[in-house]
Amino acid sequence: QLHLQESGPGLLKPSETLSLTCNVSGGSISSTIHHWAWIRQPPGKGLEWIASIYYSGNRFYKPSLKSRVTISVDTSKNQFFLKLNSVTAADTAVYYCARDKESTVMDWGQGTLVTVSS
């Protein structure tokens, strides 16, 4: 049974960099048929796909976030990561890590709330 667990700071100040880690267990991040994604949901709003990565390092980003986002993977630790630069209050959201296959999110982490506030 695949398990995804997000970790990272719950509170950031404006202009700081958000760094999140997703620990993957019960499955290999080196899967040749899956991508690993970050998705967020601001309070009271809908889901927003941020980025995804293949184990080999191929990266895909939401165009409007691309300038601020970096997704990376560490196959030796079965983890993948999200960095979001220059955060503002608009980046306050529950951040989910997920496993996706052909743009379908098959498995979700429990989500972690990140709040940006001065």
Added chain:
Amino acid sequence: QSALTQSPSASGSPGQSVTISCTGTSSDVGAYKYVSWYQHHPGKVPKLIIYEVTERPSGVPDRFSGSKSGNTASLIVSGLQPEDEAEYYCSSHAGNYVIFGGGTKLTVL
């Protein structure tokens, strides 16, 4: 890359059928078979209920079905049950990324 368009709300009585639509463009919904639907209950993790337009994951009741015509995908919930009350999101492959709909709140009256 605006969100796919979904009506904010839908409703129906138990036993009735409801259709939730998801409108995109010829660059996303209209271009690919990779349209999915997710059910999201408050405080829980979203759950995949339809993928590749019409396919149902194992364990999802056949009351849930999907279709697509042109740039619009639809989720049909038949035989509404109280536990179907939730937010529903569509998503689509859009080239090098994935785009979600804004969500539809389904109320079971």
